[in-house]
Amino acid sequence: MDRHGYELPLLLAGAFRRIIDELHRRLAEQGHPDLRPAHGFALQAVGRDGTTVSELGRRLGVSKQAATKTAAKLTDLRYVTRTPDPADARAVLLTLTPHGRAALTLSARIFDDLHTEWKQSLGATRLSALEDDLTKLTPSSTPTPLADLPGWFH
Amino acid sequence: MDRHGYELPLLLAGAFRRIIDELHRRLAEQGHPDLRPAHGFALQAVGRDGTTVSELGRRLGVSKQAATKTAAKLTDLRYVTRTPDPADARAVLLTLTPHGRAALTLSARIFDDLHTEWKQSLGATRLSALEDDLTKLTPSSTPTPLADLPGWFH
DNA sequence: CATCTTCGTCAACCCGGTTGTCGAAAATAG
DNA sequence: CTATTTTCGACAACCGGGTTGACGAAGATG
Numbered sequence: 527m528d529r530h531g532y533e534l535p536l537l538l539a540g541a542f543r544r545i546i547d548e549l550h551r552r553l554a555e556q557g558h559p560d561l562r563p564a565h566g567f568a569l570q571a572v573g574r575d576g577t578t579v580s581e582l583g584r585r586l587g588v589s590k591q592a593a594t595k596t597a598a599k600l601t602d603l604r605y606v607t608r609t610p611d612p613a614d615a616r617a618v619l620l621t622l623t624p625h626g627r628a629a630l631t632l633s634a635r636i637f638d639d640l641h642t643e644w645k646q647s648l649g650a651t652r653l654s655a656l657e658d659d660l661t662k663l664t665p666s667s668t669p670t671p672l673a674d675l676p677g678w679f680h
Numbered sequence: 681m682d683r684h685g686y687e688l689p690l691l692l693a694g695a696f697r698r699i700i701d702e703l704h705r706r707l708a709e710q711g712h713p714d715l716r717p718a719h720g721f722a723l724q725a726v727g728r729d730g731t732t733v734s735e736l737g738r739r740l741g742v743s744k745q746a747a748t749k750t751a752a753k754l755t756d757l758r759y760v761t762r763t764p765d766p767a768d769a770r771a772v773l774l775t776l777t778p779h780g781r782a783a784l785t786l787s788a789r790i791f792d793d794l795h796t797e798w799k800q801s802l803g804a805t806r807l808s809a810l811e812d813d814l815t816k817l818t819p820s821s822t823p824t825p826l827a828d829l830p831g832w833f834h
Numbered sequence: 835c836a837t838c839t840t841c842g843t844c845a846a847c848c849c850g851g852t853t854g855t856c857g858a859a860a861a862t863a864g
Numbered sequence: 865c866t867a868t869t870t871t872c873g874a875c876a877a878c879c880g881g882g883t884t885g886a887c888g889a890a891g892a893t894g
Contacts, residue, residue: 531791537814538696545689616841616890637685648813659802659810660691664698770859770872
């Protein structure tokens, strides 16, 4: 029953992908058909307190030029609004719209639902063990593990 | 010790990423600094028996236009050669160069090395359990789990 | 003040994908 | 044996998400 070395990464990627796909399937069903995985992370990075473009770039681990583009997209999709920063005339404040806050809340709920489903499927003990083991395999070296995932592949 | 629902996908992605990064770090050390993750999958898809552009596209689950580009890149990097198919004047045969075959062999060895390291770190039982659980979380619906990973994120 | 740094944008590019179109060659129908 | 349809692989144009480099405007610091 010993598996080849190349199988584990495939399993990890498959499981990750499955989860993200399912998340976005449910998000689409519930009023957020335009939200792409990359947007989800960006939305999370904007956060309920809002942020600036440069700070968004820092949080996502990408250049501020990339952050500018992402912010523009989120603005187009009506997930965030841009307002001038009263304290700094250079800066632009990105703030979640109600739609954006709803997406964040809904995502958290779906993630929890999925987590519960995994728990039912694997058992609480196995799931905890799986998470513990993955934690051990992924030392602290990865501060924001997903931030640069879109670009990292290249 | 209960984890939030959003943590598991982060752990999965982090672990996957860590493995692929480590693979390519070692590949780079051992004569393959130009090999990117996407190339690795393509190389695998070409295989030791070689294939055609269209078939490569099918194996990777992408359009043949995309396969054309990938084949061009692999050719540039001297991992494959292009020869006319004697049996079909339209087709182009993609064949691994010695360099390409070496990369494939080396990748397999590194994956096995990594697998052994995980086994030492988690214990054989835990690692098997982890693989079993991931298998359960990733039903057969994903035939080539990684094939379209680069593009899927968008 | 003068200088440096930071903010956000524009432009140009890369990479990996996508459609659409196309000529050439093969397979299939009559 | 010809006529049609399918397949092969390339072209061009585009997209999404990244990158660097340059830049004016505004803040921070000497």
